[in-house]
Amino acid sequence: xxxxDKYGDVFRQEAxxxxxxxxxxxxxxxxxxxxxxxxxxxxxxxxxxxxSGAMYGFDEMAGFTxxxxxxxxKVRDRExxxxxxxxxxxxxxxDQIIAMLAAAHGGPPVNAAxxxxxxxxxxxxxxxxxxxxxxxRPAHKTRKPGKKGGKAGAKTTATWRIVFRPNPDxxxxxxxxxxxxxELSGHGECEVVAQTDHMLPFEDFNPEECQLYWDIILTxxxxxxxxxxxxxxxxxxxxxxxxxxxGGGLLDAEAPPPRLGEILVERGxxxxxxxxxxxxxxxxxxxxLTQSGQVSAEKVAAALLEQEALxxxxxxxxxxxLRVPALKLDALVNLVGELVVNQARLSQISSTLESHDLATxxxxxxxxxxxxxxxxxxxxxxxxxxxxxxxTRLVRDLSGDLSKEVQLITEGAETxxxxxxxxxxxxxxVHLIRNSLDHGIEQPTEREAAGKPRRGTxxxxxxxxxxxxxxxxxxxxxxxxxxxxxxxAVEKGLVPPDKLLTETEIMHLxxxxxxxxxxxxxxxxxxxxxxxxxxxxxxxxRGSVDISSRPGAGTTIALGLPLTLxxxxxxxxxxxxxxxxxxxxxxEECLELNREHFVxxxxxxxxxxxxxxxxxxxLREVFEVDAEKPPWEETxxxxxxxxxxxxxxxxxxGNYQTVIKSLxxxxxxxxAISGATILGDGDVALVLDVAGLLRMAxxxxxxxxxxxxxxxxxxxx
Amino acid sequence: xxxxxxxxxxxPSITKVVTMTLKxxxxxxxxxxxxxxxxxxxxxxxxxxxxxxxxxxNMDGITLIKEVxxxxxxxxxxxxxxxxxxxxxxxxxxxxAGASGWIVKPxxxxxxxxxxxxxxx
Numbered sequence: 001x002x003x004x005d006k007y008g009d010v011f012r013q014e015a016x017x018x019x020x021x022x023x024x025x026x027x028x029x030x031x032x033x034x035x036x037x038x039x040x041x042x043x044x045x046x047x048x049x050x051x052s053g054a055m056y057g058f059d060e061m062a063g064f065t066x067x068x069x070x071x072x073x074k075v076r077d078r079e080x081x082x083x084x085x086x087x088x089x090x091x092x093x094x095d096q097i098i099a100m101l102a103a104a105h106g107g108p109p110v111n112a113a114x115x116x117x118x119x120x121x122x123x124x125x126x127x128x129x130x131x132x133x134x135x136x137r138p139a140h141k142t143r144k145p146g147k148k149g150g151k152a153g154a155k156t157t158a159t160w161r162i163v164f165r166p167n168p169d170x171x172x173x174x175x176x177x178x179x180x181x182x183e184l185s186g187h188g189e190c191e192v193v194a195q196t197d198h199m200l201p202f203e204d205f206n207p208e209e210c211q212l213y214w215d216i217i218l219t220x221x222x223x224x225x226x227x228x229x230x231x232x233x234x235x236x237x238x239x240x241x242x243x244x245x246x247g248g249g250l251l252d253a254e255a256p257p258p259r260l261g262e263i264l265v266e267r268g269x270x271x272x273x274x275x276x277x278x279x280x281x282x283x284x285x286x287x288x289l290t291q292s293g294q295v296s297a298e299k300v301a302a303a304l305l306e307q308e309a310l311x312x313x314x315x316x317x318x319x320x321x322l323r324v325p326a327l328k329l330d331a332l333v334n335l336v337g338e339l340v341v342n343q344a345r346l347s348q349i350s351s352t353l354e355s356h357d358l359a360t361x362x363x364x365x366x367x368x369x370x371x372x373x374x375x376x377x378x379x380x381x382x383x384x385x386x387x388x389x390x391x392t393r394l395v396r397d398l399s400g401d402l403s404k405e406v407q408l409i410t411e412g413a414e415t416x417x418x419x420x421x422x423x424x425x426x427x428x429x430v431h432l433i434r435n436s437l438d439h440g441i442e443q444p445t446e447r448e449a450a451g452k453p454r455r456g457t458x459x460x461x462x463x464x465x466x467x468x469x470x471x472x473x474x475x476x477x478x479x480x481x482x483x484x485x486x487x488x489a490v491e492k493g494l495v496p497p498d499k500l501l502t503e504t505e506i507m508h509l510x511x512x513x514x515x516x517x518x519x520x521x522x523x524x525x526x527x528x529x530x531x532x533x534x535x536x537x538x539x540x541x542r543g544s545v546d547i548s549s550r551p552g553a554g555t556t557i558a559l560g561l562p563l564t565l566x567x568x569x570x571x572x573x574x575x576x577x578x579x580x581x582x583x584x585x586x587x588e589e590c591l592e593l594n595r596e597h598f599v600x601x602x603x604x605x606x607x608x609x610x611x612x613x614x615x616x617x618x619l620r621e622v623f624e625v626d627a628e629k630p631p632w633e634e635t636x637x638x639x640x641x642x643x644x645x646x647x648x649x650x651x652x653x654g655n656y657q658t659v660i661k662s663l664x665x666x667x668x669x670x671x672a673i674s675g676a677t678i679l680g681d682g683d684v685a686l687v688l689d690v691a692g693l694l695r696m697a698x699x700x701x702x703x704x705x706x707x708x709x710x711x712x713x714x715x716x717x
Numbered sequence: 718x719x720x721x722x723x724x725x726x727x728x729p730s731i732t733k734v735v736t737m738t739l740k741x742x743x744x745x746x747x748x749x750x751x752x753x754x755x756x757x758x759x760x761x762x763x764x765x766x767x768x769x770x771x772x773x774x775n776m777d778g779i780t781l782i783k784e785v786x787x788x789x790x791x792x793x794x795x796x797x798x799x800x801x802x803x804x805x806x807x808x809x810x811x812x813x814a815g816a817s818g819w820i821v822k823p824x825x826x827x828x829x830x831x832x833x834x835x836x837x838x
Contacts, residue, residue: 007737011730040774044727047772051801052730054823062823172793175817179835233812 004056011056015101018045022094026087033082042090043072049097061100064115067122068093080125089121157188157221159245159309161267164231165213166238172208175234181214183230188220191309193302215302217309245310258310263303269295326419329380336369336376337659341678343369348681373659377564380420384462384471385413387426391433391460398437405444405455406437412462417469418564421541425471425561428534432473432557433458435531440477440555450552452476465560468585472558480549482506489515507547508643511535539640539691541565542583542674560585565660568677568687572656573636573649575619576627579685581656581677582647586638586690590652593633607646609637616646617697619688622672640690645697647688660687671696720837721762723747725755725769725781726799731822735768735799738826739833752776756784759791766837767796768820771807779814786815795836 004011022045028038046069054062068090074080096118099110162184166177184190193215200211218227224242231240258266261275274294290297343366350362388410399406417425441447441456448454459474482503489509490497501509509515513532538545543561562568562585570581571590593607607616616635619625635646660675674689722744724735736746747764749755751773759767767785771778778798785791795817800807808819820832 007730007733010733014728014730044772044774047801048728048731051770051822052728054801055731055734057823182835229808232808233816233818 004058008056011052011058012101012105014052015049015097018049019094019098019101021045023091026090026094029082030084030087036076039072039076039082043069043076046072058100058104060110060115061097061104064093064100064119065097067119068097071122071125074126079127086125089118089125092118093122157219157313159217159219159306159313160227161241161243161245161306162216162218162227163213163241164216164238165240166210166234168209168211170210170234170237175237177210177212177214177234177238180230180234181216184216184218184227187222187226187230188218189309190219191217191305193298193305195296195298195302197296197298215299215305217302217306219309219313245306258307260300260303260307263306264289264295264300267299267303269299269303332376333380336373340369340373340659344679345682373567377418377567380418380564381416382419382422383414384417384422384425384469385410385415387422387429388413388460390426391429394430394433395437395458398434399441402437403443404437404441406441406458407455408433408458408460410460415462415464415469416563417561420565421561421563424537424541425559428537428559429460429471429473431531431534433460436473436475436477436555440475440479442478469561469563470558471561472556474554474556476554479551479553479555480507480510480547481551485509504547505643507549510547511545536691536695539689540674542568542585544586544640568658568660568675570656570658570687571636572653572679572685573619573634573647574651574653575623575649576625578623578625579653579679579683580619580649581658581685581687582636582638583687583690584655586640587636588639588644589637591635591637591646593635593648607635609644609646612644614644614646615697616648617693618648620648620650622693622696638690640694643694645690645694647693658685719743719745720765721745721747722766722768722833723749723755723759723764725749725752725767725773725778727751727770727773731770731799734826735829738829741826742830742833744833752778752781752784755781759785760788763790764794766833767794768799768833769796770799771811779810782811782814782816797832797836 022042025038025042025045028035029042032038046065050062050065050069053059053065071080071086072090075082075086080086096110096115099107102108103110164177164180166175170177181190181192185192195213195215196211198211198213200206205211220227224244227242228235231238261270264270265272265275270289274289278289278292278294289295290300347362347366350358391410392408395406395408436458441458442450442452444454447456457476460471461474462469462471464470486495486501486506486509489495489506489512492515494509494512494515495501511531511534515531535545538559538561541561542565543559546558546560547555548558549555562583568581569584571584571587573580573582591609605616605618606613614637620627620629630650633648633650634652635648636652637644637646658677658679660677671692672689673686674692675687676684677687679685722739724732724739724746726732726735727750732748732750736748739746747758747762749758752769753776755767755769756776767781769778769781773781776784782796782798785794785796796815798811798816798819799822800811800819801822811819818832818836820829
């Protein structure tokens with residue numbers, strides 16, 4: 001039920017009284033224009049009708065009376081002189097109000113044209129302006145636009161920094177700071193931080209004094225005046241600063257949000273020098289400034305909130321990064337791969353045509369294709385650090401289980417790699433870290449006895465080395481026990497007891513399938529599966545595994561990995577009319593084979609290389625190429641995880657960078673091949689899986705690579 | 718004990734709305750038709766809060782606020798002004814005189830109660 005329904009009679013009665021009073025005083029004024037008391041009464045009557053009319057919902061009446069009130073105010077302030085025409089219009093206005101009141105209570109509708117005519121006439125008496133803007137509802141709050149014209153009208157938001165610091169005797173004035181804070185929060189998104197650094201120590205504390213003050217970050221569509229209005233009744237009892245953030249204009253969506261240090265300096269909490277000094281330590285600035293007593297934690301919190309609010313506003317302005325299904329990216333990479341291959345072919349054709357114009361545009365297209373390829377591949381790049389956090393957790397949990405004290409230090413988390421590579425790296429890294437924890441790091445007491453700190457350290461480091469990323473897991477544990485490894489390998493029949501092995505060879509034995517030196521099988525590691533899986537997985541990523549260890553000082557296992565799986569830097573070789581690509585990352589050297597390389601008296605699959613004897617695989621035999629052998633063959637010596645193996649080919653063609661295409665379903669399980677690529681002339685070249693070929697050779701799986709470690713032993717005999 | 722609020726207005730219709738609203742919320746209400754009456758009633762029996770119009774005969778709202786503030790006993794009584802003026806000049810004037818807040822007419826009973834509750838909290 002509205003007010004008008006409830007108390008409408010009260011209003012009607014009042015209005016009628018006022019209208020009667022108006023008529024009476026108008027006539028008084030006509031006879032005595034200087035009767036200020038009468039003029040005041042007239043003004044008040046109009047004012048009351050306007051105010052009450054609006055309260056009771058008689059908007060038309062209130063709106064109309066507003067014009068009369070405006071004119072009468074000028075008359076009262078002696079800005080407009082009383083005259084006969086003015087008296088006439090005031091009387092006409094009064095009669096119009098009576099008509100409106102009657103209309104509201106069932107009378108005939110008011111003549112709208114008459115209302116408009118009277119309003120125009122009333123306005124004509126006002127000094128200067130013929131046509132002043134009139135509010136539709138006079139009593140409505142109208143806000144003056146802010147300093148920046150048009151700002152209040154447009155629905156733009158701004159972020160304000162407000163520091164509200166009541167005087168100590170604030171409470172005694174009967175005011176409550178909370179009221180102001182609540183009102184402020186009604187204006188928009190509001191963050192408030194109470195500052196406590198002015199609080200007196202407990203023994204001096206006076207609960208009747210206000211020792212708190214507040215930092216407020218307000219993001220609102222309201223203008224400065226509206227914000228000031230909140231404090232209007234208390235501004236004498238407190239210190240208030242209101243500043244618009246973002247330089248007074250719209251925030252620049254492109255610019256980074258201001259840094260914490262910049263905000264603190266701008267607020268005058270710290271000097272720029274202090275910030276610079278602390279920044280040198282490269283730690284969390286807020287913590288540092290707090291610790292050094294330059295600024296309180298609450299002030300830092302307030303500054304951080306400000307930073308957040310600004311960043312949020314910017315984020316709203318700026319399109320954020322896009323999430324794209326990995327499938328789409330894969331399709332893109334694939335297409336770009338095709339494009340690059342096709343481009344190479346085009347380039348080759350162009351070179352035979354000797355057309356200058358064609359060559360120029362093909363060259364340009366080459367450049368564009370290369371740029372496109374780089375960008376597309378870069379899209380897949382992610383910092384490896386995204387996986388590092390899980391290792392921290394792993395080490396924490398495992399060291400608890402094993403009652404060891406271990407810390408994990410990670411470095412190079414920002415190193416970028418292809419997401420596929422990163423994903424496939426997780427399992428091998430988990431295994432390596434588990435091994436370090438279980439077998440490498442000793443019990444705290446054992447460490448103390450050895451003069452080492454109780455707490456062991458595992459370092460997980462990623463870094464770029466050329467076009468590869470090296471990820472190493474280092475521990476400061478007991479190191480590998482070469483004797484035990486060798487003994488174990490002999491026991492298991494992996495190596496003959498009298499075979500001489502290099503340090504590296506012995507250490508690489510731990511990657512042999514089924515090898516485990518742990519005295520007992522634990523939950524953590526030591527099931528005898530693992531290190532060989534690690535090696536196989538890394539090899540599948542065209543990566544390498546290196547191991548180094550010093551007894552008592554620790555072990556480092558370094559994984560060398562390509563940045564991406566989609567592109568390969570390889571060496572193109574030829575056997576008869578077939579071409580193959582050998583990943584450049586595993587290649588050590590290329591040799592021209594001649595008779596003296598072959599170790600006499602042994603099988604034909606071993607050659608002497610730099611004082612060592614290494615097995616070789618004839619690709620001609622592996623792939624059953626049935627063609628005549630050239631008089632001189634070449635060998636590409638590779639090193640895969642510490643084991644050297646040579647590939648005998650007809651001819652080494654040269655370096656070749658290409659996009660790898662995965663093989664169809666039928667060929668995916670072929671061990672010797674990891675992929676294929678299309679050459680510039682449209683032919684297909686197979687990419688050799690060096691690790692797979694090595695495995696074939698050592699397991700005796702390959703027809704042409706019937707090789708065993710025992711063969712090498714024979715070579716020494 | 719119910720809090721006592723004095724409403725000061727020369728308009729019976731506004732007074733009616735204010736009084737009925739406040740009584741409905743459990744407050745005790747004292748009515749005054751202008752500043753002079755209000756001051757006299759206040760001195761006879763103090764109240765917890767004043768709600769006053771500005772434009773009134775005999776003594777206007779601003780003068781009333783000044784007079785109330787002059788008296789040691791009433792220095793901290795919350796005073797809310799009822800105004801149709803939203804100009805800063807009126808607010809500033811009332812504030813300078815010692816008002817604690819204002820409500821702009823027209824207001825709904827709910828808005829009035831919200832302000833009263835806030836101030837009396």
